[in-house]
Amino acid sequence: MILTVDVGNTRIKGAVFEGDILVEYFVFEKNELQKKIKNILKKYKKTTHLVVASVGNIEKESFLELEKEVKIHFVSHQDSFPFVNSYETPQTLGIDRMVLAAGATLQYPNQNRLVIDAGTCVTYDFIDENDNYLGGAISPGLRLRYEALHNFTSKLPLLSLDEPKHFIGKSTSESIHSGVVNGLVCEIDGFINEYKGQCLKFIIILTGGDTEFLAKRLKNTIFANSNFLLESLNRTFQYKIKND
Template identity: 65%
Template structure:
């Protein structure tokens, strides 16, 4: 069994895999990192490898306490990848974007792929049918948009994400919700439309914490999977140990 860990900006996600089957997923805070991992290892005693995407705010010492029980495997830019990286500044490419790109290549071979990860920020990553990665785009996610309106104006409130039906908001709160929710929806649909105009044989992969919320609002046909990063960690690990 393999335990994959994604250290994000606001929370930590983990998943237990038996080969390519996701057995259990858990989300926890940074402050509960060690005790949460300890509980997972106690529950699934067959876990032999811990695969982590980015240490982020996690100190390596926090992971080393488990090194006597499981193998600790870090995904980094120096290991073999299933794609050619044409990013102009490859050392600045986030590990999460690198992992998502690798997962798209391994799971959806021989086609153009656009991976959209909706979290604190929204990242767009394009890798072509020849497995060449070129880059993409980064923009604010739902939470940052709400916070920006609250922090940089005198009177706008700080709101939480809310599903809406109307394009025209009939109050200040509803106008803000419309701006954030419809604005990001239009942005993603527009980006997909523009890039599909240039390429054929395309798959759109939507992932991240807000993937399911957005999936029903987008006009374009997409493959929505909120667990895609955790699955990509597992598949990239398998690829690297077989091609090292």
Template identity: 60%
Template sequence: MHLVVDIGNTKIKAAVFEGTAFLEKFVLDKIEAKKKIEKIFEKYPSISKSILASVGEDDFELLSLLERQSSLVTIDRDSSFPFHNKYATPATLGIDRMVLSAGAVLQYPSVNRLVIDAGTCVTYDFVDSNNNYLGGAISPGLQLRYDAMHNFTAKLPLLYPEIPLHYIGSSTEQAMHSGVVNGMLHELEGFVKQYSEQYQELTIILTGGDADFLAKRLKNTIFANSNFLLESLNLLYLYTITND
């Protein structure tokens, strides 16, 4: 039994797996993470391995706990990945983007893949059918767009994602909702159209905290899976133990 842990920019996500079977997911605030993960070990005493990937600051108390309670495997750039990294600056490529790309290769072999992670930022990562990672794009996520309008203007309020009543906002708040949400949807659809025109047999995976919110409003055929990063971490671990 494995505990998979993703330390993100704002949250810590964890999941328990039995082989490839997804048993339970946990979303943790960083302040409470250590206590919560202690309870996960109590609930699942058969956990023998912990698989960790981090884009946030290291929590040394959490790392120590994982090492005491299990055999800890850290996924980093030195791990084995099932793709050829063609990024011009590979040392700057986030480990979360690498894990997502690995998951796309392992779950969807022999096709072109575009992974869209709608979280704090929105990342676009493309791996072609020959398993070449070519790069992608990064843009502000939904809440970051709201935060920016509030923090860098004098009078715009702080809002949170909400479906706009109409694309023509009839108030300042509705105009902001229309700009953020519809702007994001147009961005997503524009990128998908651009990739689809150049690459045939394109598989699109949408994940991240805002995946479900956005997926219902997209016109394109996508695989929406908010757990894709955790599943990819688990699959990548299973891949590394047979390829290292």
């Protein structure tokens, strides 16, 4: 069994896999890291490897204390990946984006793929049918957009994510919700349409914490899978074992 862990900007997500089957999914705060992982390892005693992808601010030492219980692998740029990295600054490409690209390459072979990860930031990553990673885009996610409107103005309130009641906001709160939610939906559909202008056919994978909220609002056909990064971590690690 393999335990995959995604250290994000806000929370930690994990999943236990047996082969390609996701057995159980976990979400917890960063200050609960060691306690939660120890409990997972106690529950799933056949776990042999802990595979970590981190973009969040957390020290490796927090994981290394678990080395007596499980073998630990931190995914890095030096690992084997199933695509050619054509990014102009490959060492600055986030590990999370590399893992998503690897998962899309392995799960959907011989196709053009666009992976959209809607979390703290929204990332767009494109891998062509010849397994070349070409790049993408990064923009603020829903939470960052709400916070930016509040933090960089003098009077706009800080709101939590909510369904816009009207497309045309009839109050300041309604206008913020419409601008944040509809703005991001239009952005995602706009990005997809731009890619459609460059590629005759490709698949679109939407993942991240805001997957369910956004998926039903998009006009384009997508594969929605909020656990795609954890699944991709598992596939990437198995690819590494076979190819190292």
